[in-house]
Amino acid sequence: MTRTPTARDPERATLDKAAGENFPVAPFFLPRAWRVDLMAVYGFARLVDDIGDGDLAPGGADARLLGVSPGEAEDRLVLLDAFEADLRRVFDGIPRHPLLRRLQPTVRRRSLTPEPFLGLIAANRQDQLVTRYETYDDLLAYCELSANPVGRLVLAVTGTSTPERIRRSDAVCTALQIVEHLQDVREDLGRDRIYLPAADMKRFHVQESDLAAPTAGASVRALVAYEAERARGLLNEGAPLVGSVHGRLKLLLAGFVAGGRAVVHAIAAAEYDVLPGPPKPGKTRLLREVGLTLRGEG
Numbered sequence: 253m254t255r256t257p258t259a260r261d262p263e264r265a266t267l268d269k270a271a272g273e274n275f276p277v278a279p280f281f282l283p284r285a286w287r288v289d290l291m292a293v294y295g296f297a298r299l300v301d302d303i304g305d306g307d308l309a310p311g312g313a314d315a316r317l318l319g320v321s322p323g324e325a326e327d328r329l330v331l332l333d334a335f336e337a338d339l340r341r342v343f344d345g346i347p348r349h350p351l352l353r354r355l356q357p358t359v360r361r362r363s364l365t366p367e368p369f370l371g372l373i374a375a376n377r378q379d380q381l382v383t384r385y386e387t388y389d390d391l392l393a394y395c396e397l398s399a400n401p402v403g404r405l406v407l408a409v410t411g412t413s414t415p416e417r418i419r420r421s422d423a424v425c426t427a428l429q430i431v432e433h434l435q436d437v438r439e440d441l442g443r444d445r446i447y448l449p450a451a452d453m454k455r456f457h458v459q460e461s462d463l464a465a466p467t468a469g470a471s472v473r474a475l476v477a478y479e480a481e482r483a484r485g486l487l488n489e490g491a492p493l494v495g496s497v498h499g500r501l502k503l504l505l506a507g508f509v510a511g512g513r514a515v516v517h518a519i520a521a522a523e524y525d526v527l528p529g530p531p532k533p534g535k536t537r538l539l540r541e542v543g544l545t546l547r548g549e550g
Contacts, residue, residue, distance in 0.1 A: 262313045263350040266299050267291060279507070281500050285361075289409045292358040295351040296339075297372055297402055303331045304376030305443065317349045328380050336373050339366065362409050368401030383445045388482070391449055392426060399429035403508075410501050417497075423490030424508055430483040431515045434476055435530035437463055448475060465527060473524040480516050480524065487512045494545055502546070510541035513550055517541070 277294045278287040299314070301307075306328060308314045315325035318334040325331070341347040342356045343366055358364065375398035385391045403421035407413040433440065433447035440447060441463050448458070456475040463472065487509055494505045514533035522531040533541075544550040 262309045262317070263295070263354070265309045266302065266351060267295050269298050279504065282504060283500070286410060289358040289362060290406065292351075292355045293402075293405050293409065296355050296369060299349075299351050300332070300335060300372050300376050303328060303335060304379045314349070319348060329377065332373055332377050332380075336370070339369055339373070342369075358409070362411075364405065364408055368404050368408075371397045371401040379445065384450055385447060386450045388449045388452065391430070391447060394447075395426040395429045396422070399425040406504075412497055412501065417493055420490045420493035420496070423486045424493060424505075424512065425490075427483040427486035427490065428508065428512045430479060430486070431512050431519075434479055434483070434519055434526055435515065435532075437476075437526050438529070448479065452478065463527070468525040468527045472527070476519065476524040476526055480519050483512065484516050487516070488550075491545060491548075491550065495548055503542075506542050506545040509550075510538060510545045513541045513545070514538045 278290040280287075282290070303314070306326075308331075312322060312325045315322070315331060315334075318331065318338055320327075320331055320334050335349075338347045338349050338352050342352050342359055347353050347356060375394065378394060378397065382394075385394065400422040403425040404413070404418055407417055407421060430447075437446075437448070441460075446453075446460065446463065448463075452475060453459075456471050456478065458471045458475050462469060465472075468476065491509050494502055494509060497505060514537045515531070517537060518531040518533040519526060541550060
């Protein structure tokens with residue numbers, strides 16, 4: 253019987269969000285064992301982001317599962333602390349949350365270490381405390397926690413980690429994070445967060461109030477174009493990762509790179525006006541980018 257996501261079923265509600273991501277999470281063409289483990293990793297990453305963004309299913313089920321009292325169920329830092337404690341049970345004990353119980357066999361099968369998971373938790377803690385980034389380097393340091401661990405976990409699950417692949421993967425993941433930030437400027441502002449570096453905003457004469465406008469003016473568009481070009485450069489830097497692997501993994505990684513390139517194209521097609529809502533590519537463009545990436549073009 254198919255289960256409908258409800259507040260009583262936080263595990264399914266979290267996993268079902270995979271369909272809405274900018275990149276393929278565990279597509280059908282991968283071996284089943286990989287799909288199972290990648291979905292377990294996704295469940296962790298999605299849940300920690302939902303905690304950090306205040307996007308948990310209503311009703312407080314996740315807080316209860318983590319042993320957080322009703323009086324603290326809205327305190328994101330308390331929830332992140334409880335989530336980290338439950339993560340540590342994955343490596344030495346019995347986790348409370350069903351998504352972490354799902355993760356435990358993956359950790360054991362793939363000999364995963366705590367570090368990338370802890371990085372994702374640290375990124376969400378940082379989101380509660382840091383809402384502006386002064387320089388591009390500051391933003392890159394945040395992406396090192398918020399994005400790069402995901403790619404490293406994909407390589408670890410598929411048994412393909414090497415120092416060079418990790419370096420290329422980090423470039424791709426950082427690019428995907430920047431692209432997502434560009435799509436979500438308005439949404440992030442609503443959470444009192446700005447991921448456009450303050451130094452770049454100053455350079456392009458953009459004020460925070462400009463980001464709250466219904467549509468972007470020329471200065472905001474120029475700033476978004478500048479950051480989108482940076483993301484494109486990172487995608488190009490990371491793209492040789494695709495050619496370093498073979499078979500179905502090659503297609504998966506091509507999907508990551510192509511997804512980022514397709515979003516950059518969609519942002520450009522919107523004339524860099526991201527304020528009305530996130531520009532999203534169509535399937536035709538995405539498939540075209542996959543083909544170009546597989547051929548080493550783009």
